[in-house]
Amino acid sequence: MGVRERLNNEIKRRTNVVGIFPNEPAIKRLVGALMLEQNDEWAVTRRYMTLETVATICEDNTMDPAKIAAL
Numbered sequence: 001m002g003v004r005e006r007l008n009n010e011i012k013r014r015t016n017v018v019g020i021f022p023n024e025p026a027i028k029r030l031v032g033a034l035m036l037e038q039n040d041e042w043a044v045t046r047r048y049m050t051l052e053t054v055a056t057i058c059e060d061n062t063m064d065p066a067k068i069a070a071l
Contacts, residue, residue: 007038 011034021027
């Protein structure tokens with residue numbers, strides 16, 4: 001199952017829990033909060049380079065592509 005399908009299933013699950021929304025902005029707030037939560041999770045868990053790796057590259061003034069690729 002892809003990211004989009006999981007997000008859609010989570011939105012469906014949460015909206016079913018709430019049941020009836022008082023108005024359209026309430027739905028938008030819930031879906032927006034879920035999408036922000038998903039974005040935060042993706043940003044933290046799917047990092048290609050750790051902060052430590054980026055820091056070591058930034059400390060070194062020579063930007064040798066082979067060295068960067070080895071990290």
